[in-house]
Amino acid sequence: xxxxxxxxxxxxxxxxxxxNFSLDKIYLIGGDLGPFNPGLPVDVPVWLALNLKQxxxxxxxxxxxxxxxxxxxxxxxxRKEDTFTPVPSPYYMELTKLLLNHASDNIPKADEIxxxxxDIWDTRIAKLRLSAxxxxxxxxAHAKLDNLTLMEINTTRSFLLDTLNCMYKLRSNLQPGxxxxxxxx
Amino acid sequence: MFITDIRKExxxxxxxxxxxLLVSSEIDALCACKILQALFHCDQVQYTLVPVTxxxxxxxxxxxxxxxxxxxxxxNCGANVDLLETLQPEEDSIFFICDTHRPVxxxxxxxxxxxKLMIKQDDDLGVPSYDDIFRDEEEEGGNDxxxxxxxxxxxxxxxxxxxxxxxxxxFRREILFDYEQYEYHGTSAAMxxxxxxxxxxxxxxxxxxxxxxxxxxxxxxxxxxHMKYVTDIATLQRHVSRHNHRxxxxxxxxxxxxxxxxxxxxxxxxxxxxxxxxxxICNSSYTSCxxxxxxxxxxxxxxxxxxxxxxxxxxxxxxxxxMDMSVKENLREVxxxxxxxxxxxxxxxxxxxxxxxxxxxxxxSDVVHATAALLESTEKDDSPxxxxxxxxxxxxxxxxERLHGGIDLAKKKLMAIQQTVASCICTNLILSxxxxxxxxxxxxxxxxxxxxxxMALTLLCKYLLKAFVRSTRNKRCKxxxxxxxxxxxxxxxxxxxxxxxxxxxxxxxKNFFGRAFEKAAESTSSRTLHDHFDTSxxxxxxxxxxxxxxxxxxxxxxxxxFSIIELKMEDRTKFLDALITLLS
Numbered sequence: 127x128x129x130x131x132x133x134x135x136x137x138x139x140x141x142x143x144x145x146n147f148s149l150d151k152i153y154l155i156g157g158d159l160g161p162f163n164p165g166l167p168v169d170v171p172v173w174l175a176l177n178l179k180q181x182x183x184x185x186x187x188x189x190x191x192x193x194x195x196x197x198x199x200x201x202x203x204x205r206k207e208d209t210f211t212p213v214p215s216p217y218y219m220e221l222t223k224l225l226l227n228h229a230s231d232n233i234p235k236a237d238e239i240x241x242x243x244x245d246i247w248d249t250r251i252a253k254l255r256l257s258a259x260x261x262x263x264x265x266x267a268h269a270k271l272d273n274l275t276l277m278e279i280n281t282t283r284s285f286l287l288d289t290l291n292c293m294y295k296l297r298s299n300l301q302p303g304x305x306x307x308x309x310x311x
Numbered sequence: 312m313f314i315t316d317i318r319k320e321x322x323x324x325x326x327x328x329x330x331x332l333l334v335s336s337e338i339d340a341l342c343a344c345k346i347l348q349a350l351f352h353c354d355q356v357q358y359t360l361v362p363v364t365x366x367x368x369x370x371x372x373x374x375x376x377x378x379x380x381x382x383x384x385x386x387n388c389g390a391n392v393d394l395l396e397t398l399q400p401e402e403d404s405i406f407f408i409c410d411t412h413r414p415v416x417x418x419x420x421x422x423x424x425x426x427k428l429m430i431k432q433d434d435d436l437g438v439p440s441y442d443d444i445f446r447d448e449e450e451e452g453g454n455d456x457x458x459x460x461x462x463x464x465x466x467x468x469x470x471x472x473x474x475x476x477x478x479x480x481x482f483r484r485e486i487l488f489d490y491e492q493y494e495y496h497g498t499s500a501a502m503x504x505x506x507x508x509x510x511x512x513x514x515x516x517x518x519x520x521x522x523x524x525x526x527x528x529x530x531x532x533x534x535x536x537h538m539k540y541v542t543d544i545a546t547l548q549r550h551v552s553r554h555n556h557r558x559x560x561x562x563x564x565x566x567x568x569x570x571x572x573x574x575x576x577x578x579x580x581x582x583x584x585x586x587x588x589x590x591x592i593c594n595s596s597y598t599s600c601x602x603x604x605x606x607x608x609x610x611x612x613x614x615x616x617x618x619x620x621x622x623x624x625x626x627x628x629x630x631x632x633x634m635d636m637s638v639k640e641n642l643r644e645v646x647x648x649x650x651x652x653x654x655x656x657x658x659x660x661x662x663x664x665x666x667x668x669x670x671x672x673x674x675x676s677d678v679v680h681a682t683a684a685l686l687e688s689t690e691k692d693d694s695p696x697x698x699x700x701x702x703x704x705x706x707x708x709x710x711x712e713r714l715h716g717g718i719d720l721a722k723k724k725l726m727a728i729q730q731t732v733a734s735c736i737c738t739n740l741i742l743s744x745x746x747x748x749x750x751x752x753x754x755x756x757x758x759x760x761x762x763x764x765x766m767a768l769t770l771l772c773k774y775l776l777k778a779f780v781r782s783t784r785n786k787r788c789k790x791x792x793x794x795x796x797x798x799x800x801x802x803x804x805x806x807x808x809x810x811x812x813x814x815x816x817x818x819x820x821k822n823f824f825g826r827a828f829e830k831a832a833e834s835t836s837s838r839t840l841h842d843h844f845d846t847s848x849x850x851x852x853x854x855x856x857x858x859x860x861x862x863x864x865x866x867x868x869x870x871x872x873f874s875i876i877e878l879k880m881e882d883r884t885k886f887l888d889a890l891i892t893l894l895s
Contacts, residue, residue, distance in 0.1 A: 181353040182513050226566075236566035 132277050136220035137173040142187040144168075145178065172221065176228050186229040191215060192222070194235050197242040204249045210273040219247055219277050250278060258286055262293065312420065313428050314407075317507050321407055321429060322350075324382070330358040331380040333372055333388065336699060337766070338528035338682050340387035342501035342521040343409060345706050346508055347384070353513055362699040363388060366397070373398050380404075387411055387500050393418040394426055409503050411496045411534070414438075417487070429503055436497075439486045493821035496534040501525025502543065509550070516570045519550050521706060523572070523663045524682075527675035531683075532766060533773055544661050548574055551663065570708065571666045575674065578643055579660045581725055582677055585718050588634070588642075589617075589627045594725040596774040600781050601655050605733035612653070620649045667708060681705060681717030684724050687764035727758035728771050732778050741779050743788050746894035747810070749887065750775065752797040762797040763807060771795070772811050780814045789814065792824075794890070796883060804880040828876050831889040 138156075149162040159170055167187060170178075178184040191197070191214030203211050215221060222243045230236040254274070261269050314320045330351075334344045344360065351358050359380070361372045369388055376383075383406045390410035395418065400406075408419070409429040413436065419426045420438050430436070505522035508514040526543050529535045535543075551572050580598065583591035592598045592613065602616070603609035617627055622645075626638050643659065650658040664674045686702040705713040731752070735741060741750045752759050762768045776793045783789065792813045799807040810824035 181355075182515070183353070230566040231569055233566075236568075 133220045136217035140169050141175050142167050143175045143184040145184040186232045188233045201246050318510050328382050330382045331376045332360045333385045335387040336364045339525040342525035343386050343504045345521045346504045346518045390415045409500045413495050495821040499525040523675050528679045531679045575664045584631050594729045600777040620645050680721035684720035685717040689760045748791050748793045750795045754798050763799045
C-alpha cells in the first residue's frame with residue numbers, strides 16, 4: 127500500500143468546521159452532510175473541510191486530542207511503556223500533517239503540536255523495529271501487537287514481508303534434500 | 312462607464328461565466344492577476360489567462376478568443392484608447408478594464424453598455440463633461456437657435472450658426488487636447504483588485520502582499536508621485552494592521568510558517584539584504600548618483616562615508632546575512648545620520664517587509680526587482696509567454712527558488728545598468744540636441760541585450776538622467792528631457808526609443824512624449840510601431856493643428872512619465888531630426 131493511499135483513507139475521518147456560507151443538507155453516497163449555516167459548527171469529513179478551507183469558506187476547529195497538554199501526556203506514557211499505548215486517533219499522523227499544512231492559522235501552538243506528534247511517532251516506530259527484530263531473531267512463528275495504526279503498519283509491511291519470505295526460502299534450503307535447492311535457484 | 316459597486320457590477324456578473332483575462336506584462340498587472348486568480352479559484356470560475364505585451368498582442372488575443380468568450384477582463388491595458396473602435400467586438404461582448412494608464416479615453420468613459428471601467432472616480436481624473444465634448448447636430452441647431460434670443464432674421468441667424476459651430480468645434484477640440492496631452496498613472500491595479508477581495512471578505516495576507524508589491528512596482532519604476540505613494544501606503548498600512556491585529560488576539564502565537572507582513576521604514580538600497588551592503592550602495596541609483604560613483608572622487612567619498620559610520624570595509628563587503636550582529640543592530644539609523652551629512656535626505660523610505668519560515672525575509676522592493684528581472688529575462692529559449700509564467704510563479708510563496716533566481720538576475724541587471732551609466736558619463740555619450748538630450752547605445756555595448764526591454768531601459772534612462780544632471784556644469788542642460796535609443800532586435804534592425812521628462816523636484820509624473828513621437832513619426836513617415844501601452848496610438852488629425860498652436864506649452868516643463876516606441880534603424884536619424892524641429 128502506498129502512503130498516499132493511507133492518507134486518502136484518513137481523509138474520511140470527521141472533523142468540526144465553522145462555515146461562513148449557508149447551504150441545505152447535501153446527500154452524498156457516503157452519507158448526508160449539513161445543513162451549513164454561517165457561524166454554526168458542523169461535522170464534515172476531512173477532505174471536504176480542507177477543500178472549503180482552501181476556498182476560504184470555513185474555519186477548521188482542531189480535534190480535541192490536538193492539544194499540547196494531552197499530547198505531552200500521551201508522549202510520556204508512550205515512553206514509559208514497552209508495548210504500544212492507545213493512540214488519540216487511528217489516523218493521528220495523517221490528520222496532523224493535513225491539518226497543520228492547510229489550516230495552521232486555526233490551530234494554536236501549531237509548531238509545538240507538530241514536534242510532539244513527531245516525538246510520539248518516533249517512539250512508536252522504534253518500538254516496532256525492536257519488536258520486529260526480536261521476532262526474527264527468536265524465530266517466532268506468531269506475534270500480536272495491539273494499538274498499531276495503519277500508517278505505522280504500512281511503513282514496515284513491505285520490508286517485513288519480503289524479509290520473512292527470504293528467510294523462509296533460506297531456511298527451507300537448510301533441509302538436506304536436493305529438490306528444495308532447485309526451488310531457490 | 313465607471314463601476315461604482317465593484318462587487319455587484321463586476322464580480323457577481325463574472326462569477327457565473329467563462330472569462331478571458333488579458334494581462335499586460337508589468338509587475339502591477341501580474342500582482343492584480345494573482346489576486347484575481349485566487350478569487351476565481353475560491354469560487355471556481357473558469358477563466359483563460361492571456362499575457363499581452365502591446366496593442367498588436369491585444370488585438371490578436373481578442374480575435375482568437377472572441378468566439379468563445381463574452382466577458383473580457385483587461386488588466387493594465389485598454390483604457391487609454393477607444394477600445395470598441397480598435398477591437399471591433401460583437402454587441403454582447405463586455406469589457407471590464409482595470410487600468411492605471413491615464414487619461415482614460417472619453418469614448419470608454421461615456422460608453423454605457425460594453426466598456427466598464429474599474430477605476431475610482433475620485434482618482435484625480437478630470438474627465439471633461441459629456442456635454443462639452445459630445446453634441447448632436449439637432450441639439451446644436453436647437454441650441455443655436457435658442458441662443459438667438461436677440462431675435463435674428465434668417466440671414467443673420469445663419470451667420471451666427473456658422474460662427475457658433477466653429478467656436479464649439481474649437482472649444483471641444485481644445486478641451487480634448489488639454490485632457491489628452493499628458494499621460495500619467497493612477498492607483499495601482501493590484502490595489503483595486505485587493506479592495507474587491509476585501510469587499511468580498513476573502514482577502515488573505517497573500518493578497519495583501521501582492522497589493523503591496525503592485526504599489527511598490529509603481530514607485531520603483533517611477534510611475535507615481537511620492538505624495539500618491541505615501542497616501543497609498545497609508546491605505547495599505549490600515550489593512551496590514553487589521554491582519555496583524557487579528558493574529559495577535561490569541562495569546563497563542565501563530566506558527567512560524569505563517570506569513571507576517573510588517574511596516575518598515577527601510578533603506579532605499581536595492582536588494583541590500585540579499586547582497587553585500589557595499590555592492591548595494593554602489594548599484595542603487597540614489598546613492599550612486601549622490602556620490603558620483605563613476606569617478607575616482609566619488610569612490611573616495613564613499614570610503615569616507617563608510618569610515619564616518621564606523622563600518623569596517625571587510626564587514627561591508629561580505630554578504631549581508633553574515634555581517635556581525637553588532638554592526639547590523641542599528642544599521643538603519645546610523646546610515647540615515649551619516650547620509651544626512653552627505654546630502655542624502657531621503658535614504659529611508661516607507662515600505663513593507665514579509666517574514667515566513669525561519670530564514671525568509673523579503674522587502675517589497677526586492678520582490679519587484681526579482682520579478683522584473685524574470686519578466687524581461689533575455690536568456691535564450693525564453694519566449695515572452697514563458698517569462699510571464701515564470702514571473703507569475705515567483706510571486707507565490709511556494710516557489711522560493713524561482714524568487715532567489717530572480718534576485719540573482721536582478722543583481723546582474725543592476726550591475727549592468729551601473730556600468731552602462733558609468734561608461735556613458737565618462738565617454739560623454741549624452742549629447743544635447745537643442746530641446747532635449749539624446750543618447751544612443753551602440754550595438755557592441757556590453758549587456759545591451761538587457762536594454763532591449765522597456766522596463767530595463769526605463770530604469771537605465773532615469774538613472775542616466777540623474778547622473779548626467781549631477782555631473783554636468785551646463786545649467787541649461789539640467790532642465791532638458793532625455794531620449795534614449797537602444798537596439799531592439801538585431802535581425803529585424805529595429806531600435807527602441809524612449810523619452811523621459813526632465814529631472815525636477817516637483818514633477819507630477821505627467822508625460823508629453825507620446826504625442827511628440829507620433830507627430831515626428833508621421834511627419835517623416837518613419838516605420839514605427841507604437842505598440843507599448845504607455846503610448847497612446849490615437850491618430851487624431853486635428854491634434855497636429857494644436858501642436859503648432861500650443862507650441863508655447865510644449866516647452867512647458869510639466870512632464871513626468873515616459874513614452875516608448877519601436878523604430879526601424881534606418882529611420883532613426885530622420886525621426887530625431889523631426890523631433891528636434893517639432894520641439895524647438
